[in-house]
Amino acid sequence: MKHDIFSLKGKVCIVTGGYQGIGEVVASYIADAGADVVILDLADATAVAERIAAEYGVRSKAYICDVTNPDNVQECMDKAAEEMGTLDLLFNNAGICLHKPALECEPKDWLKVVDVNLNGVYYVAQTFGRYLAANHKKGSIVNTASMSATIVNIPQGQASYNASKAAVKHLTKSLAVEWVDKGIRVNSISPGYIRTAITGNSNPEWQKLWIESIPYKRMGTPEELAGAVIYLLSDASTYTSGCDMIIDGCFTVV
Numbered sequence: 450m451k452h453d454i455f456s457l458k459g460k461v462c463i464v465t466g467g468y469q470g471i472g473e474v475v476a477s478y479i480a481d482a483g484a485d486v487v488i489l490d491l492a493d494a495t496a497v498a499e500r501i502a503a504e505y506g507v508r509s510k511a512y513i514c515d516v517t518n519p520d521n522v523q524e525c526m527d528k529a530a531e532e533m534g535t536l537d538l539l540f541n542n543a544g545i546c547l548h549k550p551a552l553e554c555e556p557k558d559w560l561k562v563v564d565v566n567l568n569g570v571y572y573v574a575q576t577f578g579r580y581l582a583a584n585h586k587k588g589s590i591v592n593t594a595s596m597s598a599t600i601v602n603i604p605q606g607q608a609s610y611n612a613s614k615a616a617v618k619h620l621t622k623s624l625a626v627e628w629v630d631k632g633i634r635v636n637s638i639s640p641g642y643i644r645t646a647i648t649g650n651s652n653p654e655w656q657k658l659w660i661e662s663i664p665y666k667r668m669g670t671p672e673e674l675a676g677a678v679i680y681l682l683s684d685a686s687t688y689t690s691g692c693d694m695i696i697d698g699c700f701t702v703v
């Protein structure tokens with residue numbers, strides 16, 4: 450490539466929720482694009498970081514971090530900045546889903562989903578944004594929203610998830626506008642049904658119904674999200690901020 454516009458060489462990227470699923474796979478592709486990778490996850494992702502470092506010849510570290518705890522997020526981000534020397538990019542991806550009809554949802558169920566999916570995304574983005582602003586650095590953030598920010602999934606009840614993801618989509622746009630002057634771009638991806646633990650452990654009858662209603666007639670793979678994340682993190686998208694990229698095998702198109 451004459452213009453290596455998708456390269457992430459020389460950058461350090463934080464990935465939340467990188468222990469497994471979308472985060473783990475996309476973290477590998479981010480490393481393949483040249484970036485050093487720091488994984489923040491509730492689970493110990495040391496083995497993932499070691500595999501990424503060995504496979505892609507980049508530096509990679511993992512810190513156990515609960516994104517719902519802003520002090521813990523600050524502590525991990527400080528450690529990462531110190532050990533890696535700098536931070537440039539963020540794939541803000543940790544999330545959970547609860548399949549429970551709204552009439553049965555207890556306050557604690559609602560709060561848990563909103564705390565991880567919305568508050569967690571905000572704490573991590575804010576801490577990262579503060580780091581960039583304090584160090585007069587430009588940067589790029591990609592939040593993981595969902596097509597559930599736009600449509601309502603059936604037959605399962607998941608109002609807390611849908612509402613939290615709609616909020617992530619608008620938080621993305623809000624931060625994008627607030628941080629234009631800082632040179633910090635903020636975009637989101639909105640995956641459709643992607644084959645990971647979240648979907649794979651769901652009721653098999655629902656999975657059949659979901660697949661029937663996807664024009665592609667299959668779920669997507671985490672690998673099929675990597676190109677969009679790299680595009681939004683890289684200098685290929687320097688005029689793109691506040692954008693939500695839906696990657697759903699045409700689910701929301703019909």
Ligand SMILES: NC(=O)c1ccc[n+]([C@@H]2O[C@H](COP(=O)([O-])OP(=O)(O)OC[C@H]3O[C@@H](n4cnc5c(N)ncnc54)[C@H](O)[C@@H]3O)[C@@H](O)[C@H]2O)c1
Pocket residue numbers: 465466467468469470471472489490491492514515516517542543544545546565569593594595596639640641642643644645646647648
């Ligand atoms: N799989 C799908 O079909 C799909 C579709 C749309 C959006 N998404 C979103 O993609 C993201 C990743 O989902 P996935 O399918 O890979 O799920 P997953 O369950 O396989 O992975 C989620 C990761 O987030 C981590 N995590 C959970 N709570 C955390 C916390 N409080 N602090 C730090 N880490 C935490 C988990 O330990 C896990 O490693 C989520 O935000 C999810 O909502 C998934």
